[in-house]
Structure formats: C-alpha cells, structure tokens
Amino acid sequence: MLAALAAVPVLIALAVRLSSRDPGPGQGPPFLDRVSQNGLFIALTGMVVSIPLFLPLTVSVAAGDTIAGEAGHGTLRYLLAAPAGRVRLLAVKYAAAVVFCLAAALSVATAGVLIGSALFDVGPITLLSGDTISVGESLLRLFLVACYVGLSLLGLAAIGLFISTLTEVPVGAMAATAVLAVVSQILDNLPQLEWLHPWLFSHHWLGFADLLRQPISWDSFAANGLLQGGYIVVFCGLAYSRFATKDVLS
Amino acid sequence: MSGALPATELAIETTGLTKRFGHQTAVDGIDLAVPHGSVFGFLGPNGSGKTTTIRVMLGLAAATSGYVRVLGQDMPASLRDVLPRVGALIEGPAFYPFLSGTANLQRFDTADRHASSATRRARVNQALDRVGLSHAAGKKVRAYSLGMKQRLGIANALLMPRELLVLDEPTNGLDPQGTREVRSLVRSLAAEGTTVFVSSHLLAEVEQICTHAAVMSAGKLVAQGTVDELRRVGLAHVKVQTPDTEDAGRVLQRLGLAPEPPHSNNDGGSTVRAPLADHTVAPESIVAALVAEGVRVRGFAVESSSLEDRFVALTGEGFDVVQ
Amino acid sequence: MTPVWKRWLPAAVVPAVIAGGAVLGAVQAGAATDLPDKTPQEVLEMVADSSVRSLSGTVEQTSELGLPQLPTDGPSAESDASSGVPSGVASALELLGGSHTARVYLDGHSQARVQVMDRLAERDVIRNGRDVWFYSSKQNAATHLILPEYSESEGHHSDKAWTPESLSEHFLSSVEPSTEVTVGSDSEVAGRAAYELVLTPDSSETLVGSVSIAVDSETGLPLSVDVQARGQDAPAFEVGFTELSLEAPSDDLFNFTPPPGATVTERVVEDHHAKHAQGDHGDRHQGDGKHDKDYTKYGSGWETVIGLPADEVPAELMDSPLIAETAQEVDGGRLLSSALVNVLVTDDGRAFAGSVPLERLQAAAEGR
Numbered sequence: 001m002l003a004a005l006a007a008v009p010v011l012i013a014l015a016v017r018l019s020s021r022d023p024g025p026g027q028g029p030p031f032l033d034r035v036s037q038n039g040l041f042i043a044l045t046g047m048v049v050s051i052p053l054f055l056p057l058t059v060s061v062a063a064g065d066t067i068a069g070e071a072g073h074g075t076l077r078y079l080l081a082a083p084a085g086r087v088r089l090l091a092v093k094y095a096a097a098v099v100f101c102l103a104a105a106l107s108v109a110t111a112g113v114l115i116g117s118a119l120f121d122v123g124p125i126t127l128l129s130g131d132t133i134s135v136g137e138s139l140l141r142l143f144l145v146a147c148y149v150g151l152s153l154l155g156l157a158a159i160g161l162f163i164s165t166l167t168e169v170p171v172g173a174m175a176a177t178a179v180l181a182v183v184s185q186i187l188d189n190l191p192q193l194e195w196l197h198p199w200l201f202s203h204h205w206l207g208f209a210d211l212l213r214q215p216i217s218w219d220s221f222a223a224n225g226l227l228q229g230g231y232i233v234v235f236c237g238l239a240y241s242r243f244a245t246k247d248v249l250s
Numbered sequence: 251m252s253g254a255l256p257a258t259e260l261a262i263e264t265t266g267l268t269k270r271f272g273h274q275t276a277v278d279g280i281d282l283a284v285p286h287g288s289v290f291g292f293l294g295p296n297g298s299g300k301t302t303t304i305r306v307m308l309g310l311a312a313a314t315s316g317y318v319r320v321l322g323q324d325m326p327a328s329l330r331d332v333l334p335r336v337g338a339l340i341e342g343p344a345f346y347p348f349l350s351g352t353a354n355l356q357r358f359d360t361a362d363r364h365a366s367s368a369t370r371r372a373r374v375n376q377a378l379d380r381v382g383l384s385h386a387a388g389k390k391v392r393a394y395s396l397g398m399k400q401r402l403g404i405a406n407a408l409l410m411p412r413e414l415l416v417l418d419e420p421t422n423g424l425d426p427q428g429t430r431e432v433r434s435l436v437r438s439l440a441a442e443g444t445t446v447f448v449s450s451h452l453l454a455e456v457e458q459i460c461t462h463a464a465v466m467s468a469g470k471l472v473a474q475g476t477v478d479e480l481r482r483v484g485l486a487h488v489k490v491q492t493p494d495t496e497d498a499g500r501v502l503q504r505l506g507l508a509p510e511p512p513h514s515n516n517d518g519g520s521t522v523r524a525p526l527a528d529h530t531v532a533p534e535s536i537v538a539a540l541v542a543e544g545v546r547v548r549g550f551a552v553e554s555s556s557l558e559d560r561f562v563a564l565t566g567e568g569f570d571v572v573q
Numbered sequence: 574m575t576p577v578w579k580r581w582l583p584a585a586v587v588p589a590v591i592a593g594g595a596v597l598g599a600v601q602a603g604a605a606t607d608l609p610d611k612t613p614q615e616v617l618e619m620v621a622d623s624s625v626r627s628l629s630g631t632v633e634q635t636s637e638l639g640l641p642q643l644p645t646d647g648p649s650a651e652s653d654a655s656s657g658v659p660s661g662v663a664s665a666l667e668l669l670g671g672s673h674t675a676r677v678y679l680d681g682h683s684q685a686r687v688q689v690m691d692r693l694a695e696r697d698v699i700r701n702g703r704d705v706w707f708y709s710s711k712q713n714a715a716t717h718l719i720l721p722e723y724s725e726s727e728g729h730h731s732d733k734a735w736t737p738e739s740l741s742e743h744f745l746s747s748v749e750p751s752t753e754v755t756v757g758s759d760s761e762v763a764g765r766a767a768y769e770l771v772l773t774p775d776s777s778e779t780l781v782g783s784v785s786i787a788v789d790s791e792t793g794l795p796l797s798v799d800v801q802a803r804g805q806d807a808p809a810f811e812v813g814f815t816e817l818s819l820e821a822p823s824d825d826l827f828n829f830t831p832p833p834g835a836t837v838t839e840r841v842v843e844d845h846h847a848k849h850a851q852g853d854h855g856d857r858h859q860g861d862g863k864h865d866k867d868y869t870k871y872g873s874g875w876e877t878v879i880g881l882p883a884d885e886v887p888a889e890l891m892d893s894p895l896i897a898e899t900a901q902e903v904d905g906g907r908l909l910s911s912a913l914v915n916v917l918v919t920d921d922g923r924a925f926a927g928s929v930p931l932e933r934l935q936a937a938a939e940g941r
C-alpha cells in the first residue's frame with residue numbers, strides 16, 4: 001500500500017516531465033505550476049492530490065483490517081486465548097495504525113522529493129507568503145507537512161478501529177471507514193452545514209498549507225491536533241467498550 | 251459419577267452455565283466437572299454446544315448466566331492468570347495464510363506476555379517437532395493441507411508447558427498416522443499430569459484415550475462420568491444369527507426378553523437382537539432354549555454396551571441436527 | 574465479568590467530558606470580565622489616545638455580502654495594473670463574503686504586512702517605507718508600488734485597512750446626533766478584557782441595526798467590530814482579533830523580495846495628495862489612491878447613498894455570474910441586496926449603493 005502511495009508523486013512527476021506544455025499559474029492541482037522549476041514541489045502536489053482519496057483509502061484499509069482482519073482469519077480467538085489481553089491487543093493494533101498513518105504520509109513526501117530531484121532541478125522553495133527558504137529548511141518543512149498529514153489521519157484511523165470491532169468482515173470495515181472519510185469531506189464542502197465543519201475530522205486536512213507560510217502558523221496544527229485527539233479519545237473509547245464486551249465467535 | 255470429587259481437584263468446573271444467542275439457547279445450564287489429570291472426552295452431535303462451551307470456558311464469549319472455574323480460578327475474571335497455563339485448539343486451526351508455520355507460531359507466542367522471547371525459537375521448533383511438522387515449518391500456511399494445518403494448530407497449543415489442554419476436534423482431517431500420533435501425544439501429556447479436555451465425534455477414539463467423558467445433546471449435558479461408568483449404564487445385548495427369525499423371537503419373548511425387529515444380513519441370514527438386563531437370564535440357557543425349539547442358530551453373542559450405543563441412546567437416532 | 578454497562582462507561586464519559594469542557598470554555602469566554610465602568614466618551618477617548626503602533630495578530634472575519642466603503646487594498650493586488658477597479662470590486666466582494674483569516678503585522682507607521690490566508694494559498698500585502706508589495710501565491714504574481722513621499726507619515730490608513738482599528742474609526746466618525754452610543758457589557762477578545770462600544774442608529778432608514786466595537790481596556794486598541802443588520806440575530810459582519818501580541822514583529826517580515834519565477838508588475842502611483850486634502854471624501858480610505866473616482870453623495874449619516882455615473886460602473890459588475898445570479902429585477906434597474914448593503918444598478922448603467930432600503934436608492938436614482 002505504501003508503494004501505491006509512493007506511486008502518486010512519481011506519476012505526477014512523469015506526467016509533468018513528459019508533457020510539452022507547462023501548466024500555467026493556478027492550473028491543475030496546487031503547486032503543480034512550480035514543479036518544472038523546482039522538483040521539491042512534487043512532494044507537495046503529491047500530498048494535495050493524495051489527501052482527499054488515496055491517503056484516507058489506505059488508512060481505511062489499514063485501520064478497518066485491525067480487528068476485523070484477525071476475526072476474518074479466525075486468528076483473533078487464538079490471539080485472545082494466548083492470551084494477548086483485549087486492551088493490549090487493541091492498543092497494539094491502534095499503534096500499528098498510527099505508525100501506518102505516519103509512514104503513509106512520509107512515503108508520499110519522500111517519493112516526491114526523490115523523484116522530484118531526479119527529474120527536475122531542486123532549489124530554494126517559495127512559500128505561500130512569497131518568501132523563499134533554503135533547500136535544507138524546505139526539507140524540514142516537508143517533513144513537518146508529512147507529520148501534519150499523518151496526524152490528520154489519526155482520527156480516521158480511530159474510527160476505522162472502532163468499525164473494525166463491529167464486524168468480522170474486514171472488507172466491510174474498510175469500506176465503511178473509507179465512505180466516512182469521503183462523506184466527511186463532502187459535508188465539509190456544504191456551506192449549509194457550516195456549524196458542523198469544525199467538528200469534522202477532515203476539516204483541517206488541507207491545513208498543512210499553514211506550515212508553508214512565513215512565519216509558520218501553528219494554529220491549524222494545534223486545532224487539528226486537538227480535533228484528532230478528540231476523535232482518538234472518543235473512538236478508541238468506543239472501540240474499547242465494544243471490544244471488551246464482544247463475544248469472539250469467529 | 252465424579253461429583254464426589256472435592257472442588258479443588260477439578261480442572262474445569264461449570265455451574266449452571268448457559269449461553270444464549272438471541273432466542274436460541276446453545277448451552278443450557280450445564281454443570282461440567284473435569285477432574286485434574288483426567289483425559290476428558292466431550293461428546294455431542296453437531297450443534298449440541300460443545301464449541302460454544304469451550305469459548306465461554308476460555309473467556310472468548312461471555313456466559314449468559316452461570317459460572318466457570320478453570321484451574322481453580324473464576325473465568326473470565328482471572329483470565330490473565332489462567333490462560334497462559336491453558337493450551338487450546340478452538341473449532342479448528344486458524345492462521346495467517348501469508349506467513350510460514352514457524353512465523354505463525356512465533357506471532358501467537360508473542361501475543362502471550364508470559365512467553366519469554368529468549369526461548370521462543372526453541373519452543374516453536376520443539377512444538378513443530380512434536381506434531382511432525384519440522385519439514386514443512388518454512389512453508390507458507392497457504393500451502394498447507396488440512397491435516398498439516400490441524401497439526402500446526404495442535405503445535406500452537408503446545409508452545410508452552412500447559413496444565414490444561416483444550417482440544418476441539420483435534421483429529422479432524424488427520425491421516426491414520428496423525429490420528430495415532432495425536433492419541434499417543436495425548437497419552438504422554440496425560441502421563442505428565444496435564445489435564446486434556448477433548449471434544450470429539452469419534453467415539454472409538456474417545457473410548458481408547460479418555461478416562462472421563464460427558465455427553466451433550468441440544469445444549470444440555472445428558473451424561474457425565476468415567477468412561478467405564480458411562481458404558482456400564484448401557485445394557486448388554488444378545489445377538490442371535492439365524493434364518494428362523496420368527497421362532498427365535500418367540501423363544502426370546504418366552505424367556506422374558508424384548509427382541510428388536512430382526513434385520514437381514516448381507517449373507518442371506520438375519521440377526522435378532524434383544525437387550526439383556528443384568529443377570530435375569532443366563533446366556534447359555536438362551537442358547538439351550540433356542541436349540542431346543544429347533545431354531546437354526548448360526549451365531550450367538552453377548553455384546554456389552556459400547557459408548558456408541560450409549561451415545562445414540564442419549565442423543566437420539568435422528569440424523570437431523572437438533573438445533 | 575464486569576457488568577456490560579460499565580464497559581461502555583468510558584465511551585459515554587469521554588464525550589460528556591469533552592462537551593462539558595467545550596461548554597465550560599464557552600461560558601468562561603463569555604463570562605463578563607469586570608472592568609471599572611466608563612462612559613462612551615471615555616472609551617472613545619481611549620481609542621483616540623491609543624498609541625499602539627506595533628502588533629502582530631490574527632484577524633478573523635465572517636460576513637454576508639457587506640459594506641461597500643471597505644477599502645480593497647488586499648484584493649487589489651490581484652487586479653490588473655491597468656484597470657485596477659473592476660477585478661478589485663470582484664475580489665472585494667469575494668473577500669467580504671464568507672470567512673477569512675488574516676495575519677496582521679504592524680511596526681510603526683510605515684511597516685506593515687497583512688496575510689490573507691486562503692486554502693492552500695495566500696495573498697500578501699507588505700509595506701516597508703515607500704515600498705508596497707502585493708503578492709498572490711495562486712497566481713505567483715507580485716505587484717510593486719512605490720508610494721509618493723508624503724505617504725511615509727500619513728499612508729498608514731491603507732495598512733490598517735484590515736485591522737479593526739480602521740473600521741471602528743470609520744464608524745466613530747459617524748457618531749453624530751443620529752446615533753446612540755452606549756457602553757455595553759464588558760467582553761473578552763483575543764484573551765484581552767475589552768469595553769464594548771455600541772452604536773445604534775436612530776434612523777429607521779438604514780439597514781444597520783447596531784455596531785459593536787470592542788475596545789481593549791489596556792491600550793484602547795479596537796479589537797473587534799460586529800455589525801448587526803436590522804432584524805437579524807447573528808452579526809452580518811464581524812471582524813476581530815483572535816490572537817494579539819503587542820510586541821514588535823521581526824523585521825524580516827517586512828523585507829520582501831519577489832520569489833524567482835513570479836510575474837512582477839511595477840506600478841507608479843500618482844500623487845493624489847491634493848485631492849485627499851479637500852476632505853470631500855471624509856476619511857474613506859483610499860491609501861494607494863487608485864480608487865479615486867467621481868461620485869455623488871445623497872443624504873448623510875447612516876442614510877448616505879453613493880451614486881456612480883454610468884461610465885464609472887465596472888461593466889464586469891453585472892456580468893459576473895455570481896452577481897448576475899443574485900441580482901433581482903426591480904423598478905428602474907436591478908438590485909443587489911444583502912443584509913447590510915443594497916446596490917441598485919439602473920437600466921441606464923448608473924449604480925447607487927447604501928445601507929438603506931431600496932426605496933431610498935430609487936429615490937436617489939430619480940434625482941430626488
């Protein structure tokens with residue numbers, strides 16, 4: 001799955017490299033117009049492109065599989081009889097999902113940087129504010145962006161974990177989680193539901209742009225952290241409640 | 251019956267254990283008593299609630315009502331203390347198909363916090379060796395045959411020295427060698443003092459290896475005790491092979507027996523069976539009476555009750571699953 | 574096993590705690606801070622005396638389509654060098670509708686930076702002495718202006734365009750007999766205790782219900798402005814600091830070099846100083862001077878109607894699909910209506926705007 005994610009920036013880079021015409025300013029996905037001047041932007045374009053679908057999808061697969069996958073294999077009963085301990089199992093599974101979220105975001109960024117530097121020039125990056133920063137700091141900012149995006153996905157991972165405890169069919173849990181990710185983004189785009197927006201786990205997904213301003217605005221990082229923390233607490237709590245009492249019959 | 255044993259000597263004890271799935275009662279108020287050191291056969295037709303009982307015993311499912319004590323401790327309250335001392339094969343083996351046999355066992359062993367990682371490799375190899383899987387240990391489980399998976403499942407139950415082994419249909423899918431192997435394995439474990447709780451349909455096998463047994467039927471426990479006790483409760487039969495079935499029946503009736511309807515054999519003759527209540531009629535006098543009446547007796551036997559008879563008597567002849 | 578309901582306890586308790594925390598936080602934020610009482614006069618003086626010239630803060634604005642008098646410095650960065658106004662108007666409308674967050678940095682009279690933070694983009698205005706840069710990340714385009722000499726001391730109006738300060742100054746200038754000025758209950762804005770100055774128009778011929786200005790109790794700096802439309806519960810327009818620090822921002826922020834690859838437009842600013850001095854325009858902010866147009870003013874105070882002759886009305890105004898959609902046919906032209914402002918574009922192309930009901934616009938159009 002990580003390889004599939006890493007393919008996103010690679011595909012974008014190849015498409016830009018092979019096309020004869022540069023995209024004009026403001027055309028295509030954000031940052032695409034800068035790519036031919038500075039390969040590092042591939043990482044950002046890749047991130048923007050992956051956030052609405054690819055990243056949530058892979059995280060849904062990873063998180064939906066946590067408990068339901070074990071139940072589906074029938075290995076859940078052996079893990080519990082080992083005994084793994086239900087709380088411990090849940091904690092380990094969520095920790096693995098967290099690692100996956102971060103790894104997913106990092107692999108998009110890393111693949112973007114690698115393919116970008118292979119196919120294009122690499123130079124100082126222009127921030128959204130119009131200021132220019134050195135390559136070294138650019139890489140640091142990209143790393144922060146990847147961390148931000150990874151963090152953004154933790155709430156979804158917690159939801160996936162909870163859904164995963166509800167069923168023995170991993171595909172069902174994965175699909176339900178992915179659908180929720182899409183629904184949340186759709187709701188976030190309906191102006192009629194403005195009151196709901198700050199509570200949607202996808203609300204700050206594109207907020208990583210705040211890390212590309214000068215000076216860095218940490219507001220959305222903090223707001224996002226708080227929001228994701230809330231989702232983690234609520235849904236891990238639900239997952240615990242469900243899983244601690246669940247009859248394992250698979 | 252083993253009810254006389256003091257409670258502390260029971261490896262598994264259930265009191266009024268009931269498990270309902272919606273409206274259906276899969277296990278209905280059973281009182282199991284599995285003595286320490288016994289090899290306990292847990293019998294019952296399909297769907298009679300054996301696996302469900304095992305799941306509740308191991309804390310995988312919560313009892314609707316009733317209590318379970320395993321190795322002297324309440325379940326599932328003391329689950330963490332009890333389960334490391336229990337090896338289990340529950341409703342067939344289950345593994346990660348994309349991992350090798352060794353990797354699977356290592357993964358399950360990692361899940362047990364009490365299992366030391368230093369000895370893991372050695373214990374895994376030893377367990378694989380014990381079930382004769384050493385050669386296939388590196389193969390992906392996806393490529394295992396049914397019996398190989400079954401053996402791997404048993405190996406998983408043997409990763410640690412256990413005080414109690416719970417084996418749900420351990421010989422399912424095993425070849426004759428495998429079956430024999432499991433039988434001797436169970437014997438040797440029992441000799442080491444491990445209590446073995448085996449659920450099975452193979453009555454002959456239970457008869458061979460078990461010291462105790464219990465019979466489930468439609469969620470209820472219908473009999474429990476040592477295998478000898480169970481067998482003794484059943485009646486012996488006299489079996490007369492003769493072409494003159496009507497005459498034979500008449501003679502038996504006159505002697506106070508209740509002959510069953512005759513059924514014909516492959517060789518053209520027929521057999522008449524009649525239950526033989528204890529010490530009412532001496533078998534030799536039956537032969538004498540039959541011969542005196544001119545019945546052509548081609549064969550005569552007194553059969554003591556088998557566990558199968560007892561099983562069928564307890565759970566009914568019908569082939570259809572009750573629940 | 575623990576009773577089933579107990580297992581679900583954390584799942585129930587956690588959201589309850591979060592909700593409780595949120596409610597408590599809201600209550601505390603809304604809790605009246607108790608400041609020594611002041612008369613409106615005293616609060617106004619505090620504002621006048623305010624000596625805050627350096628700050629960095631975050632400003633948040635939420636609104637329906639709003640006030641026409643607002644300066645359009647920020648968005649005019651996007652306008653074409655030659656025909657500044659039309660796209661300026663369009664982006665002004667864009668800026669005024671919906672919510673925006675901007676960071677504001679001020680240092681002295683001549684250094685300022687405003688960053689309008691859009692989704693995955695940013696619009697910047699940077700002023701450093703006589704140099705003014707506009708930068709839009711979406712277009713990757715920068716515009717450079719050099720202000721005339723005098724601006725050094727006076728031009729700060731434009732820089733403050735986006736701060737609550739400039740807005741409240743405008744409203745304070747409307748303080749006249751037609752307005753009732755009171756001090757409301759003390760409030761808290763951006764973590765600072767503030768007096769709330771409430772301006773209520775006496776006239777019923779205006780769409781404005783009331784204007785509340787939160788004034789920092791320590792420095793007299795206006796912290797937020799809420800404009801309430803008549804007969805509407807939520808503020809029609811709200812702008813205020815959400816974060817504020819009075820320390821001088823780092824100097825680096827005001828040094829702007831256009832990034833490599835950006836389109837750079839150089840623009841010359843003519844000296845409009847003389848016109849400004851006539852005072853005909855009140856203190857309407859026209860910092861960079863390019864919006865200097867001829868218009869007619871009808872009425873006064875809250876009921877003021879601004880009339881633009883046909884050749885001054887940007888054609889784009891009615892062509893823009895967004896506007897064309899919202900405009901409705903009325904007697905004598907088409908009406909763009911919002912909670913706070915009505916704009917009438919007559920059939921012969923003139924435009925009349927004001928915070929007044931349609932009838933007054935029509936009356937103005939007929940020359941009454």
Ligand SMILES: Nc1ncnc2c1ncn2[C@@H]1O[C@H](COP(=O)(O)OP(=O)(O)OP(=O)(O)O)[C@@H](O)[C@H]1O
Binds near residue numbers: 294295
């Ligand atoms: N998850 C479940 N949901 C509902 N009913 C179930 C479930 N699992 C088992 N049952 C029912 O409980 C009863 C007992 O099933 P159980 O698996 O314990 O039988 P068993 O004695 O192990 O049978 P077998 O010999 O076929 O393994 C059956 O009637 C079955 O239909």
Ligand SMILES: [Mg+2]
Binds near residue numbers: 300301341418
């Ligand atoms: Mg079974």
